[in-house]
Amino acid sequence: MPIVGISGSYGGLNLGDEAILASAIVQLRNALPGVEIVAFSRNAEHTRANQDVDHAINPRTALRDEIIPEVERLDVLLLGGGGILYDTEARTYLREVVIAQARNVPTFAFSVGIGPLKGGEERAAVRDGMNMMTGITVREIGAKRLLEEIGCTRPVTVTADPALLLDPAPFTDDMLRAEGIPADRRLIGLSIRERGAAAPDLDAGGYHGLLAQAADFIVHRYDAQVVFVPMERADLREAHQVIAAMSAPHCASVLRGSYSPREILGLMGHFQFALGMRLHFLIFAAISGVPLMALPYASKVADFLDVLGVPRRAGVHEDGAGSLLAALDRLWDNREDHCREVRERVVLLQGQARRTVPLMVETLNLRSAAPVDS
Numbered sequence: 541m542p543i544v545g546i547s548g549s550y551g552g553l554n555l556g557d558e559a560i561l562a563s564a565i566v567q568l569r570n571a572l573p574g575v576e577i578v579a580f581s582r583n584a585e586h587t588r589a590n591q592d593v594d595h596a597i598n599p600r601t602a603l604r605d606e607i608i609p610e611v612e613r614l615d616v617l618l619l620g621g622g623g624i625l626y627d628t629e630a631r632t633y634l635r636e637v638v639i640a641q642a643r644n645v646p647t648f649a650f651s652v653g654i655g656p657l658k659g660g661e662e663r664a665a666v667r668d669g670m671n672m673m674t675g676i677t678v679r680e681i682g683a684k685r686l687l688e689e690i691g692c693t694r695p696v697t698v699t700a701d702p703a704l705l706l707d708p709a710p711f712t713d714d715m716l717r718a719e720g721i722p723a724d725r726r727l728i729g730l731s732i733r734e735r736g737a738a739a740p741d742l743d744a745g746g747y748h749g750l751l752a753q754a755a756d757f758i759v760h761r762y763d764a765q766v767v768f769v770p771m772e773r774a775d776l777r778e779a780h781q782v783i784a785a786m787s788a789p790h791c792a793s794v795l796r797g798s799y800s801p802r803e804i805l806g807l808m809g810h811f812q813f814a815l816g817m818r819l820h821f822l823i824f825a826a827i828s829g830v831p832l833m834a835l836p837y838a839s840k841v842a843d844f845l846d847v848l849g850v851p852r853r854a855g856v857h858e859d860g861a862g863s864l865l866a867a868l869d870r871l872w873d874n875r876e877d878h879c880r881e882v883r884e885r886v887v888l889l890q891g892q893a894r895r896t897v898p899l900m901v902e903t904l905n906l907r908s909a910a911p912v913d914s
Contacts (some may be wrong), residue, residue, distance in 0.1 A: 541574035541579045542615040542906050546650065547599070547636050548622045551583030552740050554592065554772040556820025558803035559703035560621045564650065565592050567705065567897040572906060578610060580636055586664040590800070590824045599636055611639045616646045616904050619669075621679060621702050623653030623819075630662040634669045641672045646904055649676040651699050651896045653901060654683040656863035663709055670694060675903040677853050677896050679842035700847075704886070709802035711810065721793050726764040729808065729825065730755060731816025747835070748778070752785035753861045754815060757868065759791040764812065768794045769804065771818040813871060819844060826886050833867065848885045851880075 546564060550559045561579065568575055569592070576594045581587035584596035599607055611617060617640045624633040640647050649670065657663055670676055670692045678684050679701045687696055703806050713723040721727065732751055755766045768779035776794060783792045794826055799807070801820075808814070808828035816822055817835045825832040826848060834850070871878060900906075 541576060542572055543576045543578065543613055544568055545573070545578040545580060545611065545614045545617040545636070545640075546620075547617060547633065548578035548620055549624050549633075549734055550579055550581040550587050550591070552586040552597070553582060554799050554820075555799075555801050556703060556818065556823075557622045558590070559706050559805075559820055559824075560651075560701065561587075561591055562801055563702040563704075563706045564618075564621065564762070564897075567702065567894075569905050571897045571901055578614065580610075593773055594748070600632070604639075607636065608639060608643075611636055612643055614640065614645050615906065616648055616674070616900070618648050618650040618900070620650040620652030620675075623838075625652060625666050626656055627659050627662050630657065631665045634665055637669050641669070646674040647672065648900050649678065649901065650900065651677050651679045651702055652683065653679050655686050655839060657690065667691045667815055675815060675900060677899060680840055680847075682843045684840040697895075697899060698892070699896040699899070701820075701823060701888045702893055702896065703801070703820055704715040704827060704890050704893045706805055706827070708805040708828070709800065710807070711799075711803050711806035715797075715803075716810065719793065719795060719797060722791060723810075726762060726812050727810050728758050728762065728764045728766050729811040729814040729816070729821070729830070730766050730768050730779075730782075731814070731818040731821035732768065732775060732782060733771070733817045734774045734778050748781050748820075749785055750861060750864065751782045751835070753780065754864055754868065755792060756787050757865045759786075759788045759816075761869070762812070762872065764791075766792045767811070768792065769807070769816075769821060770795060770806075771821055775818070792873060813875060815868070817841070818880055826882055827890075829879055829883060831871055831878050832882070833871055835864075847889060850882065 550561050579587050579593040579596040580599045581596045584598040587596040597610055619637050637647050667690045676694050676696045677699045681698055684696045684698055716723045758764050758766055770776045779794045785790045790889050805824050808824045813831040813832050814825035815833045819841050822832055822834050842852055
């Protein structure tokens with residue numbers, strides 16, 4: 541049976557990345573029965589405990605002499621998914637790719653996200669690594685444009701994020717009560733992220749204040765409890781800073797427990813709508829049939845809105861409270877039509893997401909791909 545390596549920002553750091561890995565594993569095992577899966581993870585112990593992999597190694601702490609034998613025995617190394625090729629991190633995530641390509645191990649870009657990518661050395665590293673790929677799939681059209689811009693000459697296929705195929709796990713009323721969240725009240729989900737290399741243009745004070753005004757509006761206008769959903773640990777601090785700026789902080793909750801991506805997807809079913817920044821928070825809302833509004837901070841979020849047919853808003857650092865609150869009211873009034881239109885687009889996106897593994901199998905001639913279940 542083939543041995544498939546998969547390398548990304550795995551290891552429990554971000555629920556979106558964990559959702560990508562969980563979904564990718566299901567698809568790989570359906571397409572290649574008996575496949576051995578090796579994960580290159582930033583926390584190998586976490587990945588072994590929480591994901592259905594056969595082996596995991598941390599390439600950031602392992603010595604090169606430990607990584608090389610793991611790479612050499614692979615039939616293919618998958619890079620991605622997730623938005624891992626951006627300034628300050630791209631060359632780190634390409635490390636195993638470079639090792640594999642130097643040893644004639646096939647490499648395949650697995651519905652990867654790219655950007656922001658402005659540094660000359662990072663752009664050159666991504667271009668050179670991609671030009672030696674056996675096949676390239678990306679999750680959004682913006683990633684394909686960026687690859688063409690930096691000089692990638694290999695064919696690039698746009699599929700979709702693997703997390704679109706994730707199945708939910710129950711998030712029960714008892715679980716809500718354990719979090720101190722009322723199960724009998726209208727709930728609105730919120731997501732916020734920190735400023736960082738993947739979101740360099742955020743103005744910390746500005747967008748905290750904007751979200752605080754939106755949260756207060758939601759509480760009073762819709763008689764709702766707002767629930768902040770941290771998609772990674774740093775989001776907890778950001779959520780508390782927003783709550784501190786609210787006039788009704790007693791009507792806000794922050795999810796505190798440790799949950800799997802499938803459980804967070806199950807939680808989405810309790811929300812009447814979702815307002816957020818994190819891409820996978822929005823993906824979870826879309827596949828759960830929850831009306832959603834994004835506060836875009838990066839092209840990947842804007843691209844996702846485009847394919848959903850949801851009108852783009854100004855970037856989070858450019859938005860004003862008045863226009864945001866008016867847009868929330870319009871979403872609430874038109875939520876049934878909104879959900880119907882988004883549901884149709886999600887079905888199409890899920891079809892595109894199902895193409896990634898069969899394309900990889902076909903490109904590498906591993907064996908005939910069986911139908912990939914969602």
